[in-house]
Amino acid sequence: MGVYLLPSPAFLAVVLQNVTRLCKTRSTVTVNGKFPGPRIVAREGDRLLIKVVNHVQNNISIHWHGIRQLRSGWADGPAYITQCPIQTGQSYVYNYTIVGQRGTLWWHAHISWLRSTIYGPLIILPKLGTPLSICPKPYKGSSDSSLESGSMQIQRQSLTRQCKRVEAQMSPMPTLSTDFQGHCITALPKVKAGKTYLLRLINAALNDELFFSIANHTLTVVDVDAVYVKPFDTETLLIAPGQTTNVLLTTKPRHPNAKFFMSARPYVTGQGTFDNSTVAGILEYEESPETIQSRHSPKKLPIYKPSLPPLNDTSFATNFTSKLRSLASAEFPANVPQKFDRQFFFTVGLGTNPCSKNQTCQGPNGTKFAASVSNVSFVMPTKALLQAHHFGQSKGVYSPNFPTSPLVPFNYTAWSSSCRTPASILGAESHPLHLHGFNFFVVGQGFGNFDPKKDPGNFNLVDPVERNTVGVPSGGWVAIRFLADNPGWCMVHALPSRSAHKQGLEDGLGCPGWKASQSEAVSSTS
Secondary structure, eight states: OOEEOOSSSOEEEEEEEEEEETTEEEEEEEETTBSSOOOEEEETTOEEEEEEEEOSSSOBOEEEETOOOTTOGGGSOOBTTTBOOBOTTOEEEEEEEOOSOOEEEEEEEOSTTGGGTSEEEEEEEOOTTOOOOOOSOOOOOSOOEEEEETTEEEEEEOOOTTSOOOOOOOOOOOOEEEOTTOOEEEBOOOBOTTOEEEEEEEEOOSSOEEEEEETTOOEEEEEETTEEEEEEEESEEEEOTTOEEEEEEEOOSSOOSSEEEEEEEEEOOSSSOOOOOOEEEEEOBOOOHHHHHHOSSOOOOOEEOOOOOOTTOHHHHHHHHHTOBBOOOSSSOOOOOSSOSEEEEEEEEEEEEOOOTTOOOOSGGGOEEEEEETTBOOOOOSSOHHHHHHTTOOTTTOOSOOOSSOSSOOOTTOOOTTOOSSSEEOOOOOEEEEETTOOEEEEEEEESSOOTTTGGGGOOOSSBOEESEEEEOTTEEEEEEEEEOOOSOOEEEESSOTTOOTTSOSSEEEOTTOOSEEEEEEEEEO
16 A cells, blocks of 8 residues: 655646637637646555645635545535645645556546536555456556547557556647648547457536447447456447446457547437537557558548437447446446335436526527436535534535425326426436445346336346446336445435536535445436
């Protein structure tokens, strides 16, 4: 175990920086002047001390997405929940230890909409002498590189041919370039033919679940949310906001005389407005010296595009998520709670609230979209939650007894404009949920309303996928189980954060002082 500090300067500085992406330059709130922010590389068991200094006018806090924060909840990051935000000219030192985790996670701002530009990868290597449980064996190639394409961040890590860990290396972001048609693109370092590479995928989007594919290549999924899974092949994967996925990419046995788009676009099931654009980078093969010498003039290679699923392809989304299973080996067991002490039933959905005066809103008939849990949407208090708790003035600010099931039962997966509920329900949509301070097992999912008598009989209690963020199916439900072994304040909240605000709750709820018990939660979309 050691103490990990970022390279000199040993802090994350939040600053305004002119950033050029896709041939456009904008003044952007960044960390250390980079967008995305710097990569943090540590080992399982390391203690991290990271000083964040705020040089912008916005309040700021940093959340370490997916880190368990065992006995270190004050380092979790949600502003006004586990810490006061870092004000202009002030600093805060995050001090926590990585326990029992290895793989790809990430860090991001957890206040207002600053997560759109303040984020970066958190790569956790196994302990010294411990090999990666990933096969086939990745190739030991060039140094690490990153691609920021739209709102998805993609990273390639070099590994040894014997499935052993090597030190991840720091490298600069790739430069922007233009293709042969003059389009502005982002290019990755070239890959070698006949090799296997490890790609670390992070969906850093604010709102969009994303389909991702590389034209004419197959990906092998080996890890999600820093937890090993049983490997399986796919040409396209689905990744929700906040989720991470590690995949193996095996290149063609010889130079293909072509380039290949790496593309991502949204998976959309709701009725609200969304960005239906496709983001892309280019995968290019390195040519051998013999090939270069044999050519007399530069060759314009064709670029192939992947075939991505339709924007609303729920069938693909369901089939893909059903393939995710825990490794469940002797070394990495799936410790699924077989029984539970407490049970919760929450609904998550998208509704509307009246638009504030002198504002323009994009909801139906000029209303404002509002996400909710059990049809209750967060109302901004006039006093910060952490301040109210500290001074014993929580009455009227927050309550520890959020209902464990909806107070007014209704058909949770259907909708009607005349539905007699506290807020209008716009219809079902796929809705990711994130649980702070815990991993959980996704023991079941389905469509329609959850049947507490029939559906538990189909739960997977042997090798369900373990993760920290899960997508609740459109018009369906998901059941999770976890051991509440991390006392203190935590958060469970919905993504996308359509109602993000300076209090940091993002239509979620806190869980103060949970006892070490086994819990089951069922969430349904409405």
